[in-house]
Amino acid sequence: MTLLQRLIEQAKKPSGIVGSLMLRIMNKAHSGMNTWLMRHEVIKDGDTVLDIGCGGGSTLRFLSQMNPSGKIYGIDFSEQSVHESIKTNETDVANGKVIVTQASVSDIPHDDKFFDTITAFQTHYFWPDLANDVIEVFRVLKYGGKFIIISEVYKINYHMKAYKTKPEIKQLFESVGFQTVTIRENTQKGWLCITGIK
């Protein structure tokens, strides 16, 4: 396996010391996406929020700060990511405001219509079956709830075979049942934000 392939594997499912280091780097490198989210998508105080592929946990911390009386859940299928997310959110985890669980997006361990808002940053291009995984996200989202994906465009182009283009992803969201689908691009940073309202 080449060095690039190893790094991609670590980004897809971080593990061990290298994974831990990468998660800390990603916590810093992806922080601008949180600010961008804040500018465009309002998360209401008191919302029940899920961050999928929570990685090093910086988005969970940001969501918790934005939402002082809400509850923030994180899932990630990597044991290392769950460990780092818990460490990053130590106080909120201890007081029960932030809850992090090891789980895959393909089988979210929550009841139907549980969440007001669901976020997924720099992760959807790794999911095993995007069409079915979006159906699973839709299942746990309340009516009127929002699903927000943010990813770098070049990573979407590199990793994905299907649902790469804006019309394709919009069509997927609409076919699953999202009522309103908005796609925004930050051309300066090369970021894409896809929002679906159920």
Ligand SMILES: C[S@@+](CC[C@H](N)C(=O)[O-])C[C@H]1O[C@@H](n2cnc3c(N)ncnc32)[C@H](O)[C@@H]1O
């Ligand atoms: C590139 S990291 C991004 C982490 C974090 N969201 C961020 O923006 O810094 C991708 C994360 O998605 C997680 N992930 C990938 N596939 C997943 C899946 N099928 N279910 C749950 N988590 C997944 C990985 O374990 C990893 O922690």
